[in-house]
Amino acid sequence: MEIKIRGLKKRYYSEGKVINALDGVDLDIEANKIFTLLGPSGCGKTTLLRCIVGLETPDEGEIQIGDTIVWSKEKGIYVPTEKRQLGMVFQTYAIWPHMNVFNNVAYPLQNMKLPKAEIAARVAKTLKFVQLEGFESRPSTRLSGGQQQRVALARALVAEPKVILFDEPLSNLDAKLREETRKELKTFLGDLGITAVYVTHDRVEALALSDTIGVMNAGHIVELGSPKKIYFDADHQFVADFIGRANLIPATITEQGEAYTFVDTAVGPIRCQKRSFAPDDELVLCLRPEFIEFGKVEGDDVNHLDGTISQMSFVGEMYETEVDVNGIRIMTKLDPMTRYNEGDRVTLNVKAEQCLLVSK
Amino acid sequence: MLKRERNLTYALIVLVSLLTVAPVLMLVMGSFSNSLHSFGNFTLKKYISVYTDPMLFSVLGNTAIFVVGSAAFATILALFLAYLNTRTDIPFKFLFKVLSVMPMMIPHVLFGVSWALLLNPSNGILNMWLMRAFSLSSAPFNIYSLPGMVLVEGLLDMPIAYLIIAPAMGSFDASLEESSRVFKSGPVKTLMRITLPILRPAIMAAFILCIVRALASFGVPSVLGMPGRVYVLSTFIYRVITVSLIADYGKAAAIGMSILVISVGLIYVYRYFTRASDKFVTVSSRGFKPSVVQLRKGKIPLFIILLLISFILIVLPVLVLLYTSLVPYVMVPGKQAFAAMSLQNWRVVIKDPISLRSLKNSLFLCLVGATVGTFLSVLVAYVIVKIKSKASGFLESISFLSFSFPGIVIGIGFMWYFVRTPIYATIWALFFSYVATYLPYGIRPMTSAFVQIHGSLEESSLVCGASFATTMRRIVIPLLVPGIVSSWVLLATMFFRELSLSAVLSRPGTEVLAIQILRFSEDGQWGRLSALGLIMIAISIIMVAGVNILGARFKPGEVREKRVKVESQPLKATS
Ligand SMILES: Nc1ncnc2c1ncn2[C@@H]1O[C@H](COP(=O)(O)OP(=O)(O)O)[C@@H](O)[C@H]1O
Numbered sequence: 001m002e003i004k005i006r007g008l009k010k011r012y013y014s015e016g017k018v019i020n021a022l023d024g025v026d027l028d029i030e031a032n033k034i035f036t037l038l039g040p041s042g043c044g045k046t047t048l049l050r051c052i053v054g055l056e057t058p059d060e061g062e063i064q065i066g067d068t069i070v071w072s073k074e075k076g077i078y079v080p081t082e083k084r085q086l087g088m089v090f091q092t093y094a095i096w097p098h099m100n101v102f103n104n105v106a107y108p109l110q111n112m113k114l115p116k117a118e119i120a121a122r123v124a125k126t127l128k129f130v131q132l133e134g135f136e137s138r139p140s141t142r143l144s145g146g147q148q149q150r151v152a153l154a155r156a157l158v159a160e161p162k163v164i165l166f167d168e169p170l171s172n173l174d175a176k177l178r179e180e181t182r183k184e185l186k187t188f189l190g191d192l193g194i195t196a197v198y199v200t201h202d203r204v205e206a207l208a209l210s211d212t213i214g215v216m217n218a219g220h221i222v223e224l225g226s227p228k229k230i231y232f233d234a235d236h237q238f239v240a241d242f243i244g245r246a247n248l249i250p251a252t253i254t255e256q257g258e259a260y261t262f263v264d265t266a267v268g269p270i271r272c273q274k275r276s277f278a279p280d281d282e283l284v285l286c287l288r289p290e291f292i293e294f295g296k297v298e299g300d301d302v303n304h305l306d307g308t309i310s311q312m313s314f315v316g317e318m319y320e321t322e323v324d325v326n327g328i329r330i331m332t333k334l335d336p337m338t339r340y341n342e343g344d345r346v347t348l349n350v351k352a353e354q355c356l357l358v359s360k
Numbered sequence: 361m362l363k364r365e366r367n368l369t370y371a372l373i374v375l376v377s378l379l380t381v382a383p384v385l386m387l388v389m390g391s392f393s394n395s396l397h398s399f400g401n402f403t404l405k406k407y408i409s410v411y412t413d414p415m416l417f418s419v420l421g422n423t424a425i426f427v428v429g430s431a432a433f434a435t436i437l438a439l440f441l442a443y444l445n446t447r448t449d450i451p452f453k454f455l456f457k458v459l460s461v462m463p464m465m466i467p468h469v470l471f472g473v474s475w476a477l478l479l480n481p482s483n484g485i486l487n488m489w490l491m492r493a494f495s496l497s498s499a500p501f502n503i504y505s506l507p508g509m510v511l512v513e514g515l516l517d518m519p520i521a522y523l524i525i526a527p528a529m530g531s532f533d534a535s536l537e538e539s540s541r542v543f544k545s546g547p548v549k550t551l552m553r554i555t556l557p558i559l560r561p562a563i564m565a566a567f568i569l570c571i572v573r574a575l576a577s578f579g580v581p582s583v584l585g586m587p588g589r590v591y592v593l594s595t596f597i598y599r600v601i602t603v604s605l606i607a608d609y610g611k612a613a614a615i616g617m618s619i620l621v622i623s624v625g626l627i628y629v630y631r632y633f634t635r636a637s638d639k640f641v642t643v644s645s646r647g648f649k650p651s652v653v654q655l656r657k658g659k660i661p662l663f664i665i666l667l668l669i670s671f672i673l674i675v676l677p678v679l680v681l682l683y684t685s686l687v688p689y690v691m692v693p694g695k696q697a698f699a700a701m702s703l704q705n706w707r708v709v710i711k712d713p714i715s716l717r718s719l720k721n722s723l724f725l726c727l728v729g730a731t732v733g734t735f736l737s738v739l740v741a742y743v744i745v746k747i748k749s750k751a752s753g754f755l756e757s758i759s760f761l762s763f764s765f766p767g768i769v770i771g772i773g774f775m776w777y778f779v780r781t782p783i784y785a786t787i788w789a790l791f792f793s794y795v796a797t798y799l800p801y802g803i804r805p806m807t808s809a810f811v812q813i814h815g816s817l818e819e820s821s822l823v824c825g826a827s828f829a830t831t832m833r834r835i836v837i838p839l840l841v842p843g844i845v846s847s848w849v850l851l852a853t854m855f856f857r858e859l860s861l862s863a864v865l866s867r868p869g870t871e872v873l874a875i876q877i878l879r880f881s882e883d884g885q886w887g888r889l890s891a892l893g894l895i896m897i898a899i900s901i902i903m904v905a906g907v908n909i910l911g912a913r914f915k916p917g918e919v920r921e922k923r924v925k926v927e928s929q930p931l932k933a934t935s
Pocket residue numbers: 012013014019020021039040041042043044045046047048
């Protein structure tokens with residue numbers, strides 16, 4: 001089912017201050033795809049998710065799930081949470097400690113007043129799906145973090161909702177388990193093919209899981225697009241910066257060529273992938289460390305930057321390396337086996353198509 | 361805030377207002393009225409009569425000495441015990457736990473009576489024994505005096521102070537002390553220069569709470585003060601409504617107003633100190649273990665003192681009552697007394713219609729009242745903790761209103777209130793006044809229980825399609841069982857022995873146990889009093905123990921534990 005959100009606003013009042021947690025959100029979430037809301041903590045992701053499930057009542061706007069309007073300020077519609085038939089995995093999992101695994105998972109079905117046998121069968125099926133067979137009678141207080149996460153997932157799935165929502169479901173797991181679980185989750189969601197709305201502040205999760213990413217900041221959706229679009233082709237400095245490590249250097253356009261846009265920056269003139277902007281846009285050049293190469297490569301489409309290696313930090317899979325170009329420190333990467341040393345004079349190469357111009 | 365939450369909040373505000381705000385308003389209006397039946401014609405006559413009463417001066421003096429003295433005694437004793445328990449290697453630490461809950465089992469009025477039996481000037485057992493042993497011509501002690509009241513009230517209020525001071529002392533950041541020790545201060549100097557100053561907010565809070573309790577106390581002043589004509593404010597009110605020819609509820613209300621003002625002021629000071637001590641607690645909540653002081657030579661004498669305090673607080677009152685219930689009149693224990701022992705008093709009491717009626721009434725009020733009170737507490741605590749809005753903040757303040765009010769004063773307010781309703785002089789008058797007055801004690805354990813239930817546990821239930829009612833029944837209530845048990849037990853024990861409200865509102869036919877004890881004491885029927893008192897203590901203990909056992913059985917997760925034991929082994933590897 002698709003979700004349509006129009007002009008959604010939510011304000012909180014806290015200690016005499018007004019917080020615009022949602023400041024006019026317009027969003028279309030495609031049916032049967034994985035949609036991720038990505039943004040820094042406090043930007044309003046949870047609030048938006050809670051408005052969709054109905055745990056929070058917005059101040060203005062409209063939310064439509066499938067064909068049903070579940071909230072509308074103007075039309076005075078509010079469908080309570082329990083009638084929206086959604087599945088949700090909470091950040092804390094919210095597994096009920098006084099119930100065993102079976103009862104936790106069976107709960108949505110019990111609320112639908114299904115016959116006992118059918119409940120048992122569907123719970124067994126769902127537990128099998130999340131690979132928790134045989135855990136029915138385990139008290140939920142005796143589950144590891146990863147198992148709790150799966151019980152939460154099973155509970156969200158068991159009633160076969162048309163939409164499932166996740167609020168940072170991996171943030172309570174340790175780094176290694178998080179990676180494993182993320183991969184599993186991708187498999188599960190791929191198999192299910194239902195609409196999933198996934199909230200996270202972790203760019204890797206967002207990139208790895210989503211069909212579409214919506215980047216949020218300060219109560220707004222800043223940009224919307226596929227993971228690649230967001231990563232390679234962001235329109236805004238905020239998005240480019242948030243989605244990956246980036247060197248951001250203020251730039252001004254000197255010429256719009258046929259194939260390239262030429263800009264002037266503190267590190268010298270740069271040719272960039274072609275983009276047009278409104279005349280008074282302030283522009284920023286975004287260079288990702290992974291696209292900067294060492295050594296001189298000739299070519300029409302390559303930019304050269306001359307500088308000195310000012311710092312190298314060995315972090316295992318690479319050297320995080322800073323190169324001083326005209327007094328600007330450029331973040332780059334070097335192979336851990338590199339023969340370069342601090343203080344070496346180097347030339348950096350960046351392909352024009354990997355020089356991204358974004359607006360501030 | 362969702363609509364049903366708003367409705368619940370407003371419904372509770374109305375209900376709780378009727379219970380707590382209404383009697384206070386009635387008290388205020390009553391104090392400006394002529395009499396119960398000419399209500400509303402504004403007059404200052406009652407205030408003038410109070411403030412020109414020749415007794416008032418001595419009453420105020422007595423009250424000041426009584427409350428400050430007993431609070432100081434209770435706090436110092438609590439400090440001593442808390443230090444012994446949390447900071448030293450004294451043996452048998454379970455005694456402290458017993459000491460802190462035991463006064464819940466023994467009603468204050470009975471504790472007072474047992475001291476009267478020991479130390480009253482005409483035939484106190486200990487006095488008579490001392491007179492005989494040392495051939496004294498008069499009784500060496502007189503418990504019917506201000507110092508006697510201070511001592512007994514102080515012993516009774518000690519647990520309140522202990523329960524505030526001990527946790528603060530136990531969660532003390534040892535490094536604060538250790539750093540002092542590093543700079544070569546001895547343990548005593550460290551105690552004086554570091555430990556006590558840091559604990560000052562907790563100590564002050566305990567002291568002030570004890571003052572408020574002593575100000576509200578009616579049991580000790582009535583059984584120990586009134587026989588010697590030592591009146592404090594609470595007994596002064598009682599005198600105005602019982603001893604004089606015509607009960608003057610207007611004057612009682614006017615005195616009550618004065619107590620109320622003092623009480624509310626003190627509670628504000630208390631809040632000030634607890635706010636400060638909250639800050640202190642957060643500093644130290646990181647699981648520090650305070651250093652333990654080796655007592656060495658002091659261990660045995662201190663342990664003997666501890667045993668003595670336990671004996672005085674727990675064993676002695678029961679022994680005295682037991683002995684008195686078995687002898688025909690008060691006599692020194694000895695051959696003669698043992699020869700005269702019989703169950704005569706017990707036989708009389710269990711056939712005495714008024715005693716039986718008071719037992720029946722108290723049981724009803726305790727069982728039904730605690731159940732209704734707990735139910736109301738659950739709802740109020742839910743709104744206070746889970747629905748954060750201006751209205752729920754208001755509900756919180758009106759629910760805790762009665763916390764600062766002495767029962768006898770609230771009782772006067774209820775008198776003015778109920779006399780206008782059909783429930784006047786019925787058991788329901790006691791019922792509603794109990795629930796209203798003791799509501800804060802029911803709410804407290806529930807709010808901490810609710811705080812522990814993370815909001816997402818309920819929210820996920822809603823997302824799973826459960827209605828509000830189902831969420832309550834299947835998620836919230838089961839998780840609240842431990843809180844519900846403590847609320848219920850607290851309310852039940854308090855209702856079962858309630859004295860000060862009942863002293864105003866109880867009428868022939870609606871006697872309760874504590875009132876019947878008071879009557880026996882006024883009539884000097886010590887044997888019957890003791891028998892009835894012991895029945896009372898026994899029922900209290902059975903009730904508390906029973907509910908705790910029941911609560912433990914229903915504790916979430918525990919029931920299913922057994923079935924799962926086998927499976928739980930391999931989990932260790934994965935978790
Ligand atoms: N119940 C609330 N009361 C007051 N402020 C809130 C409340 N919930 C969220 N906020 C504020 O709204 C903003 C958005 O919060 P949230 O949606 O939780 O952010 P995110 O999930 O993106 O970290 C934050 O500034 C947060 O402090």
